[in-house]
Amino acid sequence: MTKELLLLLTGATLSLTACGQNPSAQIASNTSQPPVETKEPNSPAYKPAFAGQTRVAGVKTTTNYEGKVLTSDLKNPWGITSLPDGRLLITEKGGTMRIATKDGQLSAPITGLPTVNANGQGGLLGVRVDPAFAQNRMVYWVFSEPLSDGNLTAVAKGKLSADEKRIEGTTVIYRATPAYKGTLHYGGRILFDKDGNLFISTGERSDLVTRPQAQDVNSGLGKVIHITKDGKPVAGNPFIGKDGRPEIYSYGHRNVQSLAIHPVTGDLWEGEFGPRGGDEINRVQPGKNYGWPTITYGIEYSGKQVGDAIQQKEGMEQPVYYWDPSISPSGMTFYSGNNIPEWKNNLFVGALSGMHIARLVIDNNKVVGEERLLSGENQRFRDITQGNDGALYAVTDQGRLYRIDKK
Template sequence: MKRLLSTSAAAILAATALQAEPVAQGAPNTDYQPASPDQTRAEAMQSGVTLKVEPVVEGLAHPWAVELLPDGSALITERPGRLKLYKDGAVTEISGLPEVSADGQGGLLDVALAPDFESSRTIFLSYAEPREGGNGTAVARATLAEDGASLGDVQVIFQQQPTYDGDKHFGSRIVPNDDGTLFVTLGERSDVPIRDTAQEMSHHLGKLVRISANGEVPADNPFVGQDGVMPEIYASGLRNVQAAALDADGALWTIEHGPKGGDELNHVEAGKNYGWPVISYGVNYDGSPVNEGITAQDGMEQPVYYWDPVIAPSGADFYEGELFGDWQGDLLVGAMRPPALVRLHLEGGRVTGEERLDPGIGRIRDVKVASDGTIWVVTDEDRGGLYRLSPEG
C-alpha cells in the first residue's frame, strides 16, 4: 500500500513540483510523483480581480447546467428533472421533458444547443434514464418552442449500455462540434467491481462517445468496424467526467472527478485510453490504493494536470472576452470542494499557472462565458442559483 504523506513530505513534494509557490491547498493524499514537474500544483497566479456577483435566478433545486442562448436568455437544468428558461427577467418552466431517474447523482444533467440553434431551435439533454432493472445515461434531442415554454419532437438518440442499478457517476457533458457531431462524457458508475469495466470496450461505461446529431455513428470514429468494440466510443478509461470544452483550435479538453485525490485534466484524442482505474493519482476513499496503486502504464495516457487534494470539478469553458484582462484562452473550471472558480493558464498544451477565486455563492456546478465577456455559473445547492460574474469596479 502507498503510505500517506507526513506534513513534511507533503511540503517537499509541493516545493519540488515546480520550484514555485502553488495555490494554497491541503497536503496531498499520496506520495505519488508527477510524471513531469508541471503536472500538478502549478504556480499560483494572482490576477488581482475581485468578482462582482449578480444573482440572476435564485431558489433553484440543485441546478446542474446552464446554456446561454443567442438572444441573451439562458436554459437551466435542475437535477430533480426540470428545465427552465430565463428571459427578460422572467423564469419559465419548460414542459415536454423525458422522464428522468432523479436519485443520488442522477437526474436531469446537461443541456446544449445545436450549432444551428437559431434556425432549428434544436437542443440536446443528457439525463439519468429510468429503465427496467436500473438506469443509465441517455441523450435526447428536442425542439424548443418559439415561446420557450415547451419541447417538441423529443427523440432519445443515445442510451448508455449496459443498464445498471446504481445512483452514481452518470457523467455527463454534451459538447457539440462544428462538424455536427456530439461528444458525450459517460461515467463508469462508481461501484466496485463495475468501475473496472471502464477498460472494457464492449460497452459504454467510463467512455467518451462521439455520435451524430441524430445518434448515428460517425464513419470516422476510431473503432468503427472493430469486433467487440462499441462503435460510438471515442476514448476510454475515464472515471466521471463532468467538465468538457473545446478550445479555440477545436481541441477537446475534459476534467474528471478522481477518488481521494486525482482529479484530472485531459486533452482527449481519438482512440486513446486514459487509464482509469488501472492508473490514478488518487486513492480510494478509505485510503487504500486504487487497484495496484500505480500512476503509469504503457498504452495509457497521462493527465495533462491533476489535483491532489481534489477540487471536485464540474463544468468548464475557455475564456474569450475582454472584461477579464489577460484571461483570453484560459480554462475556467467550476469547483465544488472547496467552492471556487478555478482559472488555468495553458501554454503549449501544459498548465503553467492556477488561480482560485471564491465568489462566495457555494458549489459551482457549471460555467459558461457569455458573448459580452461575463461569466455565468450555476451552484449545486438545495437552494442553488444562476449568477453572472464580472470584474468589480
C-alpha cells in the first residue's frame, strides 16, 4: 500500500512531502475533520466528476493565530496589494485609492484616476504595482469604464507621484470589448507573471444575451487575458496566429474575481462565481475551455437549470474544486510565508456570501483539505494578499482591513 493511499484511508489530508511543506506541521493541522460545508446542496442530483472535487475533509490550524482589525474606515475596498516598504495600496470601489500603513493609518484619497461606473458590481477593482515599483513607481489597475455604448472591463496604468497624492500619466492599456449596458460581472483581478506581464480576468457580464460570449474566442468577455505592460498580447499566447483574439489565455469563464500563482509550481489558479452553487477553483492552462455556460455545477437563481443541465463535456475542463451552496469567492492568494508553517503553499480565498476566508490545502493539484477562517467576523471578504512581512492582509466590503498572522 502506498503512503499516499494510506494517508487517504486514515483520513489525513495531505502528503507529507508535498511542495516542501513542513511534515510535522501538516500532521498537526490536517488530522481528519468533517467537511466544513454542512448545508444541503442546491443541486443534489449533480455529482462530482472525481473524488475530492467538493466537500473534502476539513482541516484545522493548530498554530495560535489572530485576525486583527487595523481599520474600519475604508469605503467599499476592492483590491489590495503590497508596496515595497510594506505598506498596502488599496482600491475603493467608488473610484479612489488609499495607502494604509501596518498600523491602519490611511492616506487621503489618491487623485488622477479615470472615471468609473460604480453601479452594481462595477467600480475601481483589482490593483498591482510594477515589480520594479521602487524604481518606476508604476501602478496597474482594473476598472469598469463607462462608454457611450455601455460599460466594459478596462485596464489602466499610471505613475504614483512622489508625494503619493495622485496618479500621473494615466493611460488605458486594454479594453475587454464589446461594451454592454449592464453593471454586473466585470471580473476585475490583475496579476503579474514571472516575466513581468499581466494576467487580467473578465466576466461575461451576467445577462443571458452576453453569457454565450464566454465561449466565443473573438470576444473579450468571460476570459483570462494575458498582455504586456503596454496592453499587447504576450508572445506565445495560445490564439496567436489562430482564430480568436491573441490576448486570450483561457475562456469559458463566468465571473473571475480570484487570480493567484502557485509559489512552487508557478501555475496560474483562478476562482470564479457560479450562479446558485457551482463556484469554482481552476488551475488555468493556456487555450483551455472552462465550460461556462455549457457545463456547470450550479443552477439559475430562479431555481431553473442552466442550459442543458450538464456538468461534464469532452473538450471542457473540470474545476479542481467547487462549492454548492455558493461561498462567492473573491480575491485569493497562496501563502508562501514562514510565520505559520502549516499554511505553507495553501490557497486562501476571500468569501463574500460565505463571510469567511477559505483555506484550501492543495496536494498534486487537488484540494485535500478545507478550513474556514474568521467566520465569526460576519464580514464579506473581498480581497486578500500576503504582505512582505509574511502576514496575510484582507479587506472586506464593510470597510475593514485585517492582518492575519501568528499571535
